[in-house]
Amino acid sequence: MRAAVLGGSGFIGSHLVDRLLALGQDVVVVDDFSTGRRSNLAHLAGNARVQILEWDICKPIPVVGPLTTVWNFASPASPIDYARRPIETLEVGSLGVKNACELAERAGATLVHASTSEVYGDPLVHPQREDYFGNVNPIGPRACYDESKRFAEAYITSFARARGLPCQLGRIFNTYGPRMREEDGRVIPAFACQALDGKDFTVFGDGSQTRSFTYVDDLLDGFLLLRAKGDGQPVNLGNPNEMTLVQLADIIRQVAGSGGKVVSVRPLPENDPKQRKPDIARAQSLLGWQPKVPLHEGLKPTLEWYRKHRAK
Ligand SMILES: NC(=O)c1ccc[n+]([C@@H]2O[C@H](COP(=O)([O-])OP(=O)(O)OC[C@H]3O[C@@H](n4cnc5c(N)ncnc54)[C@H](O)[C@@H]3O)[C@@H](O)[C@H]2O)c1
Known part of the structure; x- marks a missing residue:
């Protein structure tokens, strides 16, 4: 093969x-x-x-x-x-x-x-x-x-x-997972590195927009x-476990054992989706697939990877 x-x-x-x-x-x-x-x-x-x-x-x-x-x-x-x-x-x-x-x-x-x-x-x-x-x-x-x-x-x-x-x-x-570039602007690398540095979590808008990871x-x-x-x-x-960015920050704070409060730095960018959640019924019936790794479990190797690999 x-x-x-x-x-x-x-x-x-x-x-x-x-x-x-x-x-x-x-x-x-x-x-x-x-x-x-x-x-x-x-x-x-x-x-x-x-x-x-x-x-x-x-x-x-x-x-x-x-x-x-x-x-x-x-x-x-x-x-x-x-x-x-x-x-x-x-x-x-x-x-x-x-x-x-x-x-x-x-x-x-x-x-x-x-x-x-x-x-x-x-x-x-x-x-x-x-x-x-x-x-x-x-x-x-x-x-x-x-x-x-x-x-x-x-x-x-x-x-x-x-x-x-x-x-x-x-x-x-x-x-998300290990090897996402820290500076690529996506929320998990950004929050993970902010938590490891003990900084506040910066969001666009008020952090009530939802995502699933x-x-x-x-x-x-x-x-x-x-x-x-x-x-x-x-x-x-995708994972249908939907949460707001404020809830995501809470979970990252718990797993990292540090991190500040959620602060809004800018209004939501134009056309930024306010909600995102997959319906995975097709993946379940056609492929027999559904995600197994809970967020707090997947965050452990991810944070570990940033601890070891990110630019100082
Ligand atoms: N990560 C996510 O959450 C996510 C979500 C939806 C879709 N995707 C899709 O999954 C794929 C991989 O995403 P990722 O997060 O790993 O991104 P990434 O930027 O880490 O990886 C993309 C790769 O494609 C290479 N590439 C870009 N343009 C190229 C070109 N013209 N010729 C050859 N190589 C080129 C880049 O160098 C890079 O290695 C992309 O198609 C993306 O649209 C990712």
Whole structure:
């Protein structure tokens, strides 16, 4: 079994590489290191079963030979990253996805694509089911990401219909764990580092906006089941345990044993979703999957990782 992981040096991609290796697969990582880190793969140096190719997938991907799966996890994912790289974000969701489909077709592989809950935008339906079409501003500050991900789903499902490519789409809801960049602007790395420094937790708005958080191991269990049992239609992969950011700060404070109060630093950004919670009935019935790791358990290795690895 040989897999290609596009975006394999990123947060989720690098954990996926570890999982595939543990399952006995050979892995080709394709990554331009734009938001990923070489250090995420440093422990694999000298492993003959891993090949690392530094490459922008917006150009045709020069991987040769058969593959069982092309996992496409290449895209900026944090709001700070895609605000800095809006054109690149749209390109990796369009040109990059085209090249991922063509690689999978050429190599005889199934394409498994990392989509996102952002396809639902600022949802008017709660919780979000896969058949909800979303509420996205096509010209707003988040459009480069949301629309690139929506286009990617349209491209992949059209490619599958027109050319018979086997494909699976996992819509990821906020996922956390070791290796998320501390400065990427997402709430768990930000709160974790603020707690470890004994600082206040900074939020946009008043912290009453809700999110739900999935530990990366749970997410990857879901993706492996999706690869094995998916029906080609999108599946939500997320944890339905919804909480406000104020409640999240409380839990992080308990697990870290420190941390200050919640302070608002700015109004909510434009088009920031106020609520986010997956309906995972489809993942439960189709894949037999549901998340197992409670937040306080997943936060322990995450905080431990920041203690050891973050820049001082
Ligand atoms: N982390 C989450 O909570 C979350 C939520 C929803 C969806 N996702 C999706 O999961 C995937 C991985 O997210 P992540 O959190 O690991 O982000 P990340 O930024 O850590 O990883 C993305 C990886 O893709 C690489 N990449 C970006 N553009 C590329 C290009 N043109 N060519 C080659 N490589 C490129 C980056 O260098 C990085 O290694 C993304 O597609 C993201 O949209 C993540």
